[in-house]
Amino acid sequence: xxTTISQVRxxxxxxxxxxxxxAYDYATARLVDxxxxxxxxxxxxxxxxxLGYESTIPVTIEVMLHHTRAVSRGVQxxxxxxxxxxxSYHLNAEQALASAGRFLQEAGAQAIKxxxxxxxxxxxxxxxxxxxxxxxxxxxxxxxxxxxxxxxAQGKTAMDAHRLLEDAQALAAAGAxxxxxxxxxxxxxxxxxxxxxxxxxxxxxxxxxxxxxxVLSDILGMSETxxxxxxxxxxxxxxxxxxxxxxxxxxxxxxFPTAKESLALDPEVITALEKQLGSAALD
Ligand code: KIV
Numbered sequence: 001x002x003t004t005i006s007q008v009r010x011x012x013x014x015x016x017x018x019x020x021x022x023a024y025d026y027a028t029a030r031l032v033d034x035x036x037x038x039x040x041x042x043x044x045x046x047x048x049x050x051l052g053y054e055s056t057i058p059v060t061i062e063v064m065l066h067h068t069r070a071v072s073r074g075v076q077x078x079x080x081x082x083x084x085x086x087x088s089y090h091l092n093a094e095q096a097l098a099s100a101g102r103f104l105q106e107a108g109a110q111a112i113k114x115x116x117x118x119x120x121x122x123x124x125x126x127x128x129x130x131x132x133x134x135x136x137x138x139x140x141x142x143x144x145x146x147x148x149x150x151x152x153a154q155g156k157t158a159m160d161a162h163r164l165l166e167d168a169q170a171l172a173a174a175g176a177x178x179x180x181x182x183x184x185x186x187x188x189x190x191x192x193x194x195x196x197x198x199x200x201x202x203x204x205x206x207x208x209x210x211x212x213x214x215v216l217s218d219i220l221g222m223s224e225t226x227x228x229x230x231x232x233x234x235x236x237x238x239x240x241x242x243x244x245x246x247x248x249x250x251x252x253x254x255x256f257p258t259a260k261e262s263l264a265l266d267p268e269v270i271t272a273l274e275k276q277l278g279s280a281a282l283d
Contacts, residue, residue, distance in 0.1 A: 002110065003038040003079040005133045005177040011038075012199040012210045020081075020201055020213040024050050024067050028216060029074035039201075040078040041113060041213060042068045044085045045142070049217045056142045059085045061099055065107045072108025081135055082109035086143045089114050089123050096123035100132045113180065115141035117167020121174040128175035136171035138164055139205065140183035151227075153204070155184040165192055172196040180213060181205040183229065204229030 011018045020039035023029040024046040032040055046067055047059035061084075068082040082103035089096035096114070103109040111133035114120055124134045139154045148154070155164045164184060171179050178199045181189045186206020193200040193208050202209030204227065214230055217223050221232035250256035273281075 002077055005079075005111070007038070008079070008178055008199055012197075018199075018211040020211055021219070022046075022213070022215045023071050023074075024216075026070045026074040029071040029080075032216065033075040033078050036077070038078055039081060039211075039213075040071060040075055041081045042071045042083060042109070043113075043215065044083045045215050047085075049215060049223065055145050057086045057145070061085055061088045061102065064088075065102060068103055068107035068109050079111055080109045081111045081113050082107055084112055084114040089120065093123045093126035096120075097126050097130055097132075100127045100134070101130070104132060111135060111177070113137055115143050117164070118170040121170040124171060124174035124176050134174075134176045135201075136168070136176040136179035137182065138167045138171070138179060139181050142182075151183075153183040153185070155188045161185075161188050161191075164188065165195060168192045168196050168200070172198045178211070181209060 008018075010016075018039070019037050020041055021032050021037050022041050022043040022045060023032050024042060029040060042064065044056040044059045044064060047053040047056045047063075050067075051059070051063075053059070064082060064085050068080065072080050084096070084099050084103075088099040100112045100114075103112050112127070113135040114123065115137045117136065117138045120136075124136065127134050140148070140151060142151065145151060155161045164181075165188075168179055168181075176198060178201055179196070180201045180203065181192060182202075183204040186208060189200065189202055189205035190208035193210060199210035201211040201213050203213045215223075217236075218226050218230035219233045220236040221234050221238075222236045223230070226232065247256065
């Protein structure tokens with residue numbers, strides 16, 4: 001059975017820590033889903049880690065829907081959460097609802113995520129009232145990188161910390177089922193986690209959050225400049241480079257493919273060809 005928002009709420013009630021991971025395509029989504037990770041986010045971080053942009057701002061809703069469809073085709077158990085990209089929900093609550101609806105109707109997602117707190121609370125309530133689960137995202141909100149002056153940690157002053165607590169409370173009151181806390185001090189994340197009754201999911205927000213999220217390419221060791229808060233659990237780049245070198249070397253040496261990787265011709269066809277061309281032609 002697929003993860004539901006009630007189960008996510010239960011994780012917090014029972015004090016069960018849970019993991020969320022990003023996935024951007026069918027093959028990796030299948031792999032992640034097979035491990036039992038309950039939440040898969042098709043994050044707009046794909047703009048940076050998959051498409052090579054400098055930020056998430058160039059990512060459009062069509063690009064997000066394209067990747068969300070691929071992920072949904074690979075997932076059977078996890079909840080798939082589609083990330084609303086830059087300016088697809090800022091105009092007004094109706095635009096936000098229409099964008100959110102596309103992720104469920106056209107791309108097979110079960111929930112959406114959007115960035116912002118008090119400023120998006122009206123959009124969150126409108127989307128939730130129409131039956132679409134919403135995950136919030138506060139702290140370092142990458143779609144506001146130009147306003148924030150870079151990919152910088154947030155909530156370091158008393159005023160910012162207070163504002164972030166208000167943002168989290170506004171999201172919970174608007175009906176969000178969980179909220180991502182990105183790049184904020186661990187103590188602040190702990191306070192927010194204690195003050196709201198929906199699960200917090202941290203990334204660079206310390207160990208007290210109810211759950212944690214990471215970008216898949218960071219935990220696989222694929223990123224050129226991994227963020228400080230990430231940890232590589234594998235060495236994908238080295239493994240891939242070695243596999244590519246081994247393959248190219250075998251091709252150059254003529255040791256790949258062997259008979260095992262080749263298709264054999266039916267003996268009757270060989271006999272017919274020999275008759276037609278002479279046996280010397282088939283040596
Ligand atoms: O886009 C994304 O992948 C995200 C996560 C890092 C939370 O927003």
